[in-house]
Amino acid sequence: MADNKKNKRNSRNNGDNDYNPRFRKMRKKVCPLCADKNLVLDYKNAEQIRKFVNDKGKILPRRATGACAKHQRDITLAVKRARQIAILPYTAE
Numbered sequence: 026m027a028d029n030k031k032n033k034r035n036s037r038n039n040g041d042n043d044y045n046p047r048f049r050k051m052r053k054k055v056c057p058l059c060a061d062k063n064l065v066l067d068y069k070n071a072e073q074i075r076k077f078v079n080d081k082g083k084i085l086p087r088r089a090t091g092a093c094a095k096h097q098r099d100i101t102l103a104v105k106r107a108r109q110i111a112i113l114p115y116t117a118e
């Protein structure tokens with residue numbers, strides 16, 4: 026009985042469990058650090074690290090950077106080091 030109800034509800038989304046019309050066009054991003062093997066993250070390189078923080082100075086989430094788990098950890102570490110040596114702000118405004 027309960028299963029029947031559940032199936033009826035699920036049948037509405039074309040069998041795709043992740044279906045959400047708001048995110049229909051969202052493409053799977055490829056990790057920028059995996060894509061380019063020559064790209065090495067350097068915490069002293071402000072220009073490079075700045076791409077991984079928003080205008081408030083917060084570290085962007087994986088869904089925004091597109092980085093894999095391994096490289097997101099590297100990015101986080103690099104941003105935190107850059108903040109420590111005053112290359113990046115801890116906070117803006």
Ligand SMILES: [Zn+2]
Nearest residue numbers: 056059093096
């Ligand atoms: Zn990666």
